[in-house]
Amino acid sequence: MSLNSKPSLSFWYDFASTYSYVAAMRIEDMAKVSGVTVNWKPFLLGPVFAAQGLADSPFNIYPIKGANMWRDMARICERENIPLQRPGIFPANSVLAAKLAMVGGVDGWIAGFSRAVYTANFAHNQDISKSETLIEILTSMGLNPQEVFERANGPEGAGLRQQTEDAIKNGVFGAPSFQVGAELFWGNDRLEHAIDWALSHR
């Protein structure tokens, strides 16, 4: 970034990712307080994991790590006062939700929509792969679900594929990731570091 430009960071996330949920619920307030602009960048972890030779979530491939992750999530959500109910399906199929979010990126409602999808998945144990779940969210936001779905199934939603390729090109290997210029931070616990970096390197 050029000197004195407004500090910003890209927030790379997948709706199926547990720690991305925590980051999504924290990031907007933290960014506002510090004056950092957040670029919400949904992508798909599936191809990112596949590029590393992983056919499933590492938390499923390594069950002992997965068990500790859920316990850690419970502790963190209690610390952060974020509701948590372990979803029946993990990881959720997040493709449709992410395509809809791409439309929200164009129209400016991506942050609120993303938080609502995460809440459905991780606080209300709703199946976010289902159209009904997503229609309900869009409706509650005062949007026209039919129009948004049409655009999600058109070129705007198709941009998700390119965005996932961009994630891989930028070195993203997991979610959440935070990017400031060429600097890549991985994990909810690096959000503070990424914000500090955005403030001190512009």
Place this chain on the structure above:
Amino acid sequence: MSLNSKPSLSFWYDFASTYSYVAAMRIEDMAKVSGVTVNWKPFLLGPVFAAQGLADSPFNIYPIKGANMWRDMARICERENIPLQRPGIFPANSVLAAKLAMVGGVDGWIAGFSRAVYTANFAHNQDISKSETLIEILTSMGLNPQEVFERANGPEGAGLRQQTEDAIKNGVFGAPSFQVGAELFWGNDRLEHAIDWALSHR
């Protein structure tokens, strides 16, 4: 732990582990300030990873993750004012150093010895698998290297095998890990959580 007992936590670490280095350099001061006793528990990551079907450090198996780890380590060490020089050999063979540390656990010099081994590995790029490196450390601490080596090669050092099995039994799957009763915290970034837990659950 019983009510009103002195709060304590177990610090599980391997001398080859990067984030354990950071934790080892931070833990004593943090524990002192908060009044938590630290039980230093060296173990071997090799058998722990093998139990998960991993034949090497995950940072070597997943190179893109490894590259980001080294960058993350550089940023964290700068934030924490901890020296860092990427070692030529990674992961180092940490068996001998860990056996010596077991003797230090009996005699009470394990914390200082462990910090010195980590500093040799991650700040001075010394080969901690070599006797010379470890003799130098023991000598600088005013200890008798020959006596300590003899004990490390006897039953006291052999306790490392049991301690590694204990780690696995307690659910340890990576390092550093912090344990308070049955509660297991993974990663340097969970040290604060573990200390908070030790203080609020006794």
